[in-house]
Every structure is written in C-alpha cells, then in structure tokens.
Amino acid sequence: MKVLIPIKRVIDANVKVRVRGDGSGVETQNVKMAMNPFCEIAVEEAVRLKEAGLAEELIVISCGVTQCQETLRTGLAMGADRGILVETDAELEPLAVAKLLKAVVDKESPDLIILGKQSVDGDNNQTGQMLAALLGWPQGTFISKIEIKDSGSAITREVDGGLEMLEIKLPAVVTVDLRLNEPRYASLPNIMKAKKKPIETISPDALGVDVAPRVEILEVTEPPSRQAGIKVESVGELVDKLRNEAKVI
Amino acid sequence: MNLMQAPAAAGESDADLQAIRDSVRALCADFPGEYWREKDRERAYPTEFVQALTEAGFLAVLIPEEYGGSGLGLRAAAAILEEIHKSGGNGAACHAQMYIMGTILRHGSEAQKQKWLPPIARGELRLQAFGVSEPTSGTDTLSLRTTAVRQGDRYIVNGQKVWTSRAEHSDLMLLLARTTPKDQAKKRVEGLSVFLVDMRTALGKGLTIRPIHTMINHSTTEVFFDELEVPAENLIGELDQGFRYILDGMNAERVLIAAECIGDARWFIDKAVAYAGERKVFGRQIGQNQGVQFPIARAYAATEAADLMVQKAAALFDAGHSIGESANMAKLLASEAAWQAADTCLQTHGGYGFAEEYDVERKFRETRLYQIAPISTNMILSYLAEHVLGLPRSY
Known part of the structure; x- marks a missing residue:
C-alpha cells in the first residue's frame, strides 16, 4: 500500500501570533514555523501503518514556499520515505491545495491519503473534503482510529454525539483528529538519514493547476480584548441582568 | 600545540x-x-x-x-x-x-x-565517569597522587578520587593516574597516564564508590582504589602522556557546559518574562515596572552575548582549531549570564521563587555549580591573564 501524507508548514503552535501592522494578515517574518500539529498526527499514523507492515511507501507532500522543504524533512525524519514539494510563493487557498494534491495523486496513485483535519493557521477544515470530492473517493473525516482490512478500511470518527464507526473502500481520503495518536519525536540517526531521502520539486504550472485566489482578504484584526466581568449579589440580580441588560432570557 | x-x-x-x-x-x-x-x-x-x-x-x-x-x-x-x-x-x-x-x-x-x-x-556501556580530581589536587592536576604500577600484564592502582560524578551510574571510568614519579618525569607535564577502568568487574575488588550528598541532585561520589588491577591493554595512548590527552577533552567539556548555561539562562529569562507579565500587584502587571523589566532585559543581553562566544568556540572546535581561549571564555561568560538570569528570575518571582513548584529554586541551585565546575572562574581568569594576555603567572 502506498500512502500519501499532505502536510503544511504553519506558525509554530507555541508562538503567539501577531497581526501585521497594515492588517493584511498575520506576521510570519522571523517567526518560528513548524509542521501543523494535525499533520504530525497524520505522519505518525502513516509511519505506524508502515511499521505494522501494512504500508510499503510513505510520501509526504507540501504545497508552498521553498522553506516547506524543512517541514518535509521533519516528516522524512519521522519515517516517511520521500517528499514532494509543490513550490509556489502564492497564497494558497484550500481549493487550490486540493487541486494541486489531486494532480499529484493522478501521477502517484496512492491507496490512502492521510491528512490533518485542519491546519492551526487558517482553521479552514476543507482541504481533505475537497480533495476527496475532486477525486471522487470515499472519505472519513475527524478520525480517531483506523484499521486496514482486506475489504478496505475501518475507521472511527469523532462526531458531536460520540463516535461513529464506518467502513470505507480504498483508495480513500481520511483526515485525522487529535486523539488518533501521539506523534513521535525524530531520533538523531533518523534526522540525519532524512537528509539523504529525496525531495522532488514541482511547480503548479507543471501540474496544470491555476492557484489564483478566489477569495479576497479585506482586513485581519486582533480579537477585541476581553472586558472584565462583574459580580452579582444574588440570583435575582443575575436573572434581572440576563433578562434586561444582556437580553438573553 | x-x-x-x-x-x-x-x-x-x-x-x-x-x-x-x-x-x-x-x-x-x-x-x-x-x-x-x-x-x-x-x-x-x-x-x-x-x-x-x-x-x-x-x-x-x-x-x-x-x-x-x-x-x-x-x-x-x-x-x-x-x-x-x-x-x-x-x-x-x-x-x-x-x-x-x-x-x-x-x-x-x-x-x-x-x-x-x-x-x-x-548506550549498552556507559562511560560517563572521569577520575581526575583528588582531595589534595583539584585543578592542580599534575600533583595528583593516585598511582598505577605495572606488574606483568596489568597495572596496580592505588589512591583516591573525589567529585567523580555519576560513578554509580557508569560502567566504565576514564582514570588519570601517575605512572612515573613526578621527580623522575622527563618533562613537568609527563608521567600521568590514562586508563579505562571497567567498574562492573572492579567493584568490590579494589574499587569502592561512596556517594557525596550535595546542594543539588548530581550523583557525585568519591572513589577509592586499593590494589585495583587494570589490564595493561586498557592503557589509552602512550604511557606517561595522559595529561596531554585529557586537556583537549576538557576544552570540549567546557563548551558543552557553557551551552547548558545558555539553556539555563534562557529558561530563567522565559520564566521571569512570563511571571512578570501575569503577576499583578497594585492593579497592574509587575513587568510594567522598569525596576522589574530592566534586570530581565540586561540578563537577556548578557545571555545573547555569551551565546555568541559559545557558538564561536564550538565552531572553532569543529573546524579543527585550538580552543583553549574561546572555550574558557565561553564557560566564564555563559555561567555568569546564567547566574545573572537566575538571580533576576528569583527576584522577579519574589517569595514564590522559593516555592518548589515554580522550579526556580531548583534551577537556581543547579546553575550555580557552573561557576565552580568543571573549572572555577578564577582559574579561567588566571589562564586568560597568563596564557592569552602574557601577564606573569600568579600561582
């Protein structure tokens, strides 16, 4: 089984995100970047499938700037076999990423695509679903468990009411949730081995994909700072304020 | 050289x-x-x-x-x-x-x-004990008294070491012992040899380890040798040339300890900044007071400067250069930057800094060691004065 793991380079989850002075977006200059945490979970799951003898080849792929190579190296150090960088300086929207991924899937023909349910920067939660739609493949989103069987794949997804068990046929797209696994840290020998693993670079043009944005961002602002609350003396006062001031009951 | x-x-x-x-x-x-x-x-x-x-x-x-x-x-x-x-x-x-x-x-x-x-x-064999210091000779290594005398295919070791860290958690020990009496050595720096002691077989057969309880959790010990037999094949390098061999290793050690100090300093600064930003007294963050923020800023600057020397020393080592000067300066500056940051962090935390749960008091004790070990600040200063600046030897 061949597994494709799309991963994204985002601002490190430990960094406090700041809005750019001109309100055009968030500041990414001189900010520490890292692999999106959900993508780490996706890579970890793929590596476990390989360690269990269920997958033969793991390919990590990232779409974006040159420095995404570092993110791919992280995935290679965790255990992926090779990397693909679709290199572009353009701001990529989920639909553009899904189209780029589809073009690569057409070339590589993986049996399973594992990706994070969303990235912690845009929080769009769209790429996996769009990719499944473009490919016409079954999808399992927000999964907390995956089993590979002869007939396909049995997955458990986290839904509002609890857990939902599904069987889907391969090839398929799955997006992973937080509780699927705990990603490993790369060992020093594996970090060094990753340097020798191949990363192929392709351009969106070569894949015949138009990545021009469909959405215009007008302004990005900091959320308003929270106002201090008030203390009420009695239940009666609370009910009064909720009814007459907040007008919520 | x-x-x-x-x-x-x-x-x-x-x-x-x-x-x-x-x-x-x-x-x-x-x-x-x-x-x-x-x-x-x-x-x-x-x-x-x-x-x-x-x-x-x-x-x-x-x-x-x-x-x-x-x-x-x-x-x-x-x-x-x-x-x-x-x-x-x-x-x-x-x-x-x-x-x-x-x-x-x-x-x-x-x-x-x-x-x-x-x-x-x-990791199957742990070589993390280094027997050099003795009760009567710390930095004055050439005066050490532990002896190794050749008898047939082995050396017989007698003497004592102190401040041998991790001896209880090591399988092997690198041992420096005198093999030619000081007055018979051809040169002042000759007469000491380096041995690899297999402590797994030596314990109880001429080797005794006694832990020393200290201010920090450091697993340090004193080690006694009583007619300990070491196979002659465990002599490292040439006989009587051991002092030379350990000097270069000591410079690498100083750079690594300096890097630990930089890590400590950064931890203290991060911790101080976080606390100064969240702790409110008189209705505002204490970090708003220049009296609180300036010492943190100063410790940060000192840390960044010291780190440049650590990076320089490490890069010179990796390029094959002699690093006596830069390694010693890196250790001096980094250990002092760490201590400055530690003191500032404790002061920023006030009484809470003394509570175990903030980790500040533990790290404070731990980082203080590095102005003393593996070489004390004064010995670095006299090295710089004598060997780098050409001033008269002071001791």
Missing part, C-alpha cells in the same frame, strides 16, 4: 541543528518540571530521561558513524544540551556520555575503539 581533530562530518547545516533542537524539545516535553522536582527531592537518578535520550541517539552525537554514532560536531552536541536546559531539565546526569569517549576516539588504538565505542554509542 593543536590536539584537536575535526569530527568526520561536522558539516551539519543550520536547518539540521534546528531539526535537532525541535526533536530534543519534543523529547523533553515528556519530562516536565514535576519529573525533575521529584528526582531532586529524592536525590534520584533521572533514569527514564537518560533512557529516552539514549534511545533517540542524542548521546552518541559525537561518535563517528563507523562506530555507531551520528558523527556530528560540537555545535550539534551543544544544541542538544542547551535545549535540555532550556526546557527546565538538566543534562548533567548524562552529558559526559557524549564526550568522555573523545579521549578513546582521539588517542585510543583501533582495537580499543572497535571494542568500546560501538557499545557506548548504543
């Missing part, structure tokens, strides 16, 4: 170092303050932490690939130790496993390297 040899593959890029730092940070996240507090309280060895570092290959960073390590340079080793300390942990329980083997690597025979380095790289 330049005794350094550049490691085989010291060409790691900044991206490699960043990947190493990220991975060490992720590893250390499994060992939070609570873990270190408990070890400190019980004066227990952090076995689980050392195991995790070993399994991830970080302690074999300096061992060449042909002997099972990663063959990286001192910059990589420094990055690993800095990240450990920056995370709130402490590398002293195992940092020597990284570098003591350097004496075998640089001066041992091919047979000795083949025999000892691969199991050390795998």
